Amino acid sequence: MREVQIAFLGLGNVGSGVYKILQMRKKEFEEKEDLRINIKRILVRNINKKRAVEVDRNILTDNPDDILNDPEISIVAEFIGGEKPALEYLLKALNSGKTVVTANKEVIARHWEKLDEAAKASGAGLYYEASVCGGIPVIKAIQESLQANRIERIMGIINGTTNYILTKMSENNERFEEALRKAQELGYAEPDPTADIEGYDAAFKLSILSTLCFHKRVHLDNILREGITNITLEDISYGRELGYALKLLAIAKDNDGKVEARVHPTFIPLNHPLSSVRSSFNAVYLKGDCFGDMMFFGRGAGDLPTGSAVVSDILTACGRKEHRYMDFGKKTADAVYNDDWKTKYYVRLTVKDQPGVLAEIAGYFGKYQVSIASVIQKGYGDTTAPLIFVTHEASEKSIQKAIAEIRESKYVISVDNLIRVEE
Numbered sequence: 095m096r097e098v099q100i101a102f103l104g105l106g107n108v109g110s111g112v113y114k115i116l117q118m119r120k121k122e123f124e125e126k127e128d129l130r131i132n133i134k135r136i137l138v139r140n141i142n143k144k145r146a147v148e149v150d151r152n153i154l155t156d157n158p159d160d161i162l163n164d165p166e167i168s169i170v171a172e173f174i175g176g177e178k179p180a181l182e183y184l185l186k187a188l189n190s191g192k193t194v195v196t197a198n199k200e201v202i203a204r205h206w207e208k209l210d211e212a213a214k215a216s217g218a219g220l221y222y223e224a225s226v227c228g229g230i231p232v233i234k235a236i237q238e239s240l241q242a243n244r245i246e247r248i249m250g251i252i253n254g255t256t257n258y259i260l261t262k263m264s265e266n267n268e269r270f271e272e273a274l275r276k277a278q279e280l281g282y283a284e285p286d287p288t289a290d291i292e293g294y295d296a297a298f299k300l301s302i303l304s305t306l307c308f309h310k311r312v313h314l315d316n317i318l319r320e321g322i323t324n325i326t327l328e329d330i331s332y333g334r335e336l337g338y339a340l341k342l343l344a345i346a347k348d349n350d351g352k353v354e355a356r357v358h359p360t361f362i363p364l365n366h367p368l369s370s371v372r373s374s375f376n377a378v379y380l381k382g383d384c385f386g387d388m389m390f391f392g393r394g395a396g397d398l399p400t401g402s403a404v405v406s407d408i409l410t411a412c413g414r415k416e417h418r419y420m421d422f423g424k425k426t427a428d429a430v431y432n433d434d435w436k437t438k439y440y441v442r443l444t445v446k447d448q449p450g451v452l453a454e455i456a457g458y459f460g461k462y463q464v465s466i467a468s469v470i471q472k473g474y475g476d477t478t479a480p481l482i483f484v485t486h487e488a489s490e491k492s493i494q495k496a497i498a499e500i501r502e503s504k505y506v507i508s509v510d511n512l513i514r515v516e517e
């Protein structure tokens with residue numbers, strides 16, 4: 095029987111899930127795969143901390159060199175997260191020929207070139223299925239099952255925390271702060287929720303997904319990123335009146351060789367397949383020239399779902415004689431971007447409740463070729479009123495110019511929200 099010595103960097107949520115699965119499936123892997131996976135060392139910050147799994151204390155270490163300098167260890171599985179010190183450890187592991195399996199989206203999104211180069215130079219493997227959408231095997235599907243296609247469009251709900259918050263706001267009329275507090279109580283949101291609610295986490299994942307789908311390196315800096323902190327119950331309710339559900343979507347399109355990539359709150363029709371993805375679930379919708387439309391759905395986080403993706407990568411790495419590389423600059427060129435995409439827009443204003451307002455605002459839209467598809471006008475019964483527009487398809491730059499002028503109008507008290515609409 096083949097015996098592989100592996101090590102973990104980190105034993106928190108994901109590390110514990112991977113540990114549990116490797117214990118649960120030990121016998122099956124030995125019998126069916128003829129493979130014994132031995133966890134030789136586990137790096138943690140605090141050896142004395144109580145763990146979610148029972149681990150032989152002798153394999154725990156707080157010294158990374160116990161792993162990185164051990165020639166017997168051939169696979170390093172990383173679940174520390176963030177850039178520091180994870181990047182340094184992963185580069186050291188790859189430089190010495192150890193295959194890396196990681197759940198760390200940030201380190202892949204930001205430092206993919208360096209990691210891929212180090213892996214290629216030493217002949218080691220680099221696997222990161224768990225870095226995008228936890229338990230959903232979307233990366234393997236793109237790399238191995240959909241190569242016959244040109245993928246032209248990605249739309250995904252790829253952050254479970256924000257989807258949970260928006261579901262609570264939409265279904266239970268909870269305000270943002272209340273829904274966030276519940277997400278934190280349930281462990282869906284971190285004590286510092288910035289990475290989720292400001293869209294950073296989804297942008298990391300979109301950078302990885304779009305790079306793989308389009309065979310072009312899509313850099314983080316070229317992804318428009320807006321979070322959900324400005325979303326109010328008013329927007330959700332007006333959206334519903336107009337036939338839309340609100341989701342934090344990660345969207346990337348490759349049109350005529352130009353890539354647009356953005357993460358932002360988005361209205362989608364209530365009958366769109368993504369609108370029924372509730373709570374902390376994730377989904378990725380792809381459009382390809384041969385397969386047409388395809389949607390992946392499942393758990394994007396959690397110890398066992400994420401552990402499932404990691405263990406699958408470990409098995410794949412064990413089974414490969416040669417690993418594959420992205421080869422940035424050669425096989426994978428840099429993307430050329432389109433920052434003036436076209437979509438529909440929802441605009442919510444608070445205006446003075448006076449005659450002539452609608453005509454003036456329509457004039458600003460008209461000046462920049464933005465045509466209006468529908469309007470909701472309601473009187474508050476006092477001196478101000480909400481005014482909501484949904485436009486036909488317009489260019490991003492045109493709508494921004496129109497909004498800049500509308501903001502200055504003597505009739506406009508505030509521009510309360512601008513939300514993109516995808517059909």
Ligand SMILES: NC(=O)c1ccc[n+]([C@@H]2O[C@H](COP(=O)([O-])OP(=O)(O)OC[C@H]3O[C@@H](n4cnc5c(N)ncnc54)[C@H](OP(=O)(O)O)[C@@H]3O)[C@@H](O)[C@H]2O)c1
Pocket residue numbers: 103104105106107108109137138139140141143172173174175176178179197198199200224225227228394395396397400
């Ligand atoms: N949680 C999920 O469901 C999920 C899903 C998909 C991907 N991911 C990704 O998986 C990674 C890990 O997430 P997690 O939720 O498992 O994190 P976590 O629960 O906070 O665990 C982090 C682990 O890393 C160890 N660690 C942190 N800094 C360290 C350092 N400087 N040196 C040595 N060990 C260190 C910690 O040690 P101590 O235990 O001693 O503190 C802990 O065991 C992240 O990249 C995350 O984005 C998570």
